[in-house]
Amino acid sequence: RLSQPEVEDNSYKGVKVRVLDGKGNPLANHYVLAYTSSARSGPPAATGGPTDASGEAFINIPPKGSYLRARSSLGGPLAEGEAFADAVREEGQDTIIFEVQK
Numbered sequence: 001r002l003s004q005p006e007v008e009d010n011s012y013k014g015v016k017v018r019v020l021d022g023k024g025n026p027l028a029n030h031y032v033l034a035y036t037s038s039a040r041s042g043p044p045a046a047t048g049g050p051t052d053a054s055g056e057a058f059i060n061i062p063p064k065g066s067y068l069r070a071r072s073s074l075g076g077p078l079a080e081g082e083a084f085a086d087a088v089r090e091e092g093q094d095t096i097i098f099e100v101q102k
Helices: none
Strands: 013-021 031-035 046-048 056-061 067-071 084-088 095-100
Touching: 013 067, 031 056, 046 056, 067 095, 084 095
Parallel strands: 013 095
Antiparallel strands: 013 056, 031 046, 031 067, 067 084
16 A cells, blocks of 8 residues: 555645546556656655546645656556656646556
8 A cells, every 4th residue: 555644634635637548548547646756756645546447537636746647557666668647737727637658
């Protein structure tokens, strides 16, 4: 289980995410991870997913977890050839769409 830092519950911001392939088709069973650093390495501050058949999931993002990555697996660095997409959550943004390139 991935742990989340102890922060007041009301400081997290829930957002809907949608993960698509390069042709705009939804990708099921993908995860979205929130990081506090643009390097997107180490343990994530929060994890959402897996995405459903429409490519959608929900993630509670901590205040400093605005650097997001969508990927098909959890744990460890990206595997060689693993498809992923990065995004940065902007203030007030309620839905984030990722376009994963393979």
